[in-house]
Amino acid sequence: GAVVSQHPSWVICKSGTSVKIECRSLDFQATTMFWYRQFPKQSLMLMATSNEGSKATYEQGVEKDKFLINHASLTLSTLTVTSAHPEDSSFYICSASSFVGLGNQPQHFGDGTRLSIL
Amino acid sequence: SQKIEQNSEALNIQEGKTATLTCNYTNYSPAYLQWYRQDPGRGPVFLLLIRENEKEKRKERLKVTFDTTLKQSLFHITASQPADSATYLCALPRNNDMRFGAGTRLTVKP
Numbered sequence: 001g002a003v004v005s006q007h008p009s010w011v012i013c014k015s016g017t018s019v020k021i022e023c024r025s026l027d028f029q030a031t032t033m034f035w036y037r038q039f040p041k042q043s044l045m046l047m048a049t050s051n052e053g054s055k056a057t058y059e060q061g062v063e064k065d066k067f068l069i070n071h072a073s074l075t076l077s078t079l080t081v082t083s084a085h086p087e088d089s090s091f092y093i094c095s096a097s098s099f100v101g102l103g104n105q106p107q108h109f110g111d112g113t114r115l116s117i118l
Numbered sequence: 119s120q121k122i123e124q125n126s127e128a129l130n131i132q133e134g135k136t137a138t139l140t141c142n143y144t145n146y147s148p149a150y151l152q153w154y155r156q157d158p159g160r161g162p163v164f165l166l167l168i169r170e171n172e173k174e175k176r177k178e179r180l181k182v183t184f185d186t187t188l189k190q191s192l193f194h195i196t197a198s199q200p201a202d203s204a205t206y207l208c209a210l211p212r213n214n215d216m217r218f219g220a221g222t223r224l225t226v227k228p
Contacts, residue, residue, distance in 0.1 A: 006161070034215060041127065043207070043220040044162070093161045106152060107216060109161030 003027050004096050006110025014118055015086060021079045021113045023094030029074035030096035034107065035067075038091045050077055084117045091115075120145045122210060122219040130225045131198055139193040139222045141208030148210045151184055151191050156205045156221065165206075166193075198226045 003026040011019055023033055032051050036044040048064075050056040050071035058064045066088075068080040077096075081088055091114055095107040125140035141151070150169045154162035168175040168184045168191065175182045181194040195202050205221040 004161075032214070041220070041223075043122075044218045046215055046217070049215055091159075095161070106164035106167060107162075109163070111161045112159065114159070 002108040004110040033077040124219040137195040
């Protein structure tokens, strides 16, 4: 149980392109979804938290107009990297929880999206 | 500021030995702590959760301890196997999300 699917797993595109990443909870309703960014050999850095039906809460330093998050249903959240540039190249990972916030529940992660901007 | 430090970036051990990974934290008073495993190019997978009132938690070959006085958690893998090679992350709650350490990359050599 508690499967999170993330798509695409890998994308290469030209600078200036907008890229959409999908995160789906397959067998549970995800009240809360989290989006992380991870650089090589570094920890997961939380970008934003989204609750279904409301605006995402962004971490300090994360541009909300650059990283658009939509959580329109209890099973789907999307992250759109708008006008991507090489410095946006990274590994993006989503996670989902069936609770508002976390309580003391584990997070269920997708397998990540490797984004490379040329 | 709040910090989570995992003792070393990399740990190499021989198959069959016990691996011990350390997670230290400062400026936190967590009600619980979690450990995750992450394989290259994959998302983290939850392993264990230990609460502040629990000194030790076990799951198969895994054992986690939690010392709130030392502000430290130890993660042990006994009878380690090459398949245990991965990066292990500790995570602490902060408000409504979790904060992760940078991880320790464990390599178990046959």
